[in-house]
Amino acid sequence: ELKVEQNPLFLSMQEGKNYTIYCNYSTTSDRLYWYRQDPGKSLESLFVLLSNGAVKQEGRLMASLDTKARLSTLHITAAVHDLSATYFCAGKNFGNEKLTFGTGTRLTIIP
Amino acid sequence: DVKVTQSSRYLVKRTGEKVFLECVQDMDHENMFWYRQDPGLGLRLIYFSYDVKMKEKGDIPEGYSVSREKKERFSLILESASTNQTSMYLCASSTFGKNQPQHFGDGTRLSIL
Structure with missing residues (x-):
């Protein structure tokens, strides 16, 4: 059964700084997702990563996948206040459509 | 755009009641989920x-059941609500395909008193 560990749980950072959120998973997964959730809102899909070495970028966010290390990262470049949210990674269980979510990283960007 | 609609944003029920949470998606997705x-x-x-x-x-299926009588609708049923089922409930839908994420509804915040 796939397990997903995400860290840190909380992250407070200043505008303009760079930081990385880490997502480790326990067994083979053929897809890794990143989602964003704003307070009181639903989850918004950010990235779908399919293969080893996959890298996707959208604005100040970049996600990557290392299937050998069973690690995905979400890198934030030159953070701005609008990026304050909770970020979740989720791995797809091999052989079915189930997703296993990490516990989320609550990111707060301080002006 | 995919639209996943949950019937209530907030719901308050009493212990022991049977509770229905409804979810409808408009994109003909095969897969539906309750979290x-x-x-x-x-x-x-x-x-x-x-x-x-x-x-x-x-x-975590204990204490819950589901019903899917039509492709677009997926219902979550709390057979006899208990206080430990107070939570935010999210419905999602997806279609098969490697690039396809799950799309989520706005959630139902359920309180069991």
Whole structure:
């Protein structure tokens, strides 16, 4: 059964700084997702990563996948206040459509 | 755009009541899911469905059941609500395909008194 560990749980950072959120998973997964959730809102899909070495970028966010290390990262470049949210990674269980979510990283960007 | 609609944003029920949470999607997706979200625990899968009248247990199915009579609608049922089922409930849908994420509804915040 796939397990997903995400860290840190909380992250407070200043505008303009760079930081990385880490997502480790326990067994083979053929897809890794990143989602964003704003307070009181639903989850918004950010990235779908399919293969080893996959890298996707959208604005100040970049996600990557290392299937050998069973690690995905979400890198934030030159953070701005609008990026304050909770970020979740989720791995797809091999052989079915189930997703296993990490516990989320609550990111707060301080002006 | 995919639209996943949950029938209530907020719901308050009493212990022992039978509770129905409804979810409708408008994109003809095959797959539908029910999660609960609790602080510090992330999202946990309750039940999912690949097709009409088909259901599979997720990670925490105890105390819940589901119904999928039509492709677009997936209902979550709390047979006899208990206080430990107070939570945020999220419905999602997806279609098969490697690039396809699950699309989520706005959630129902359910309080059991």
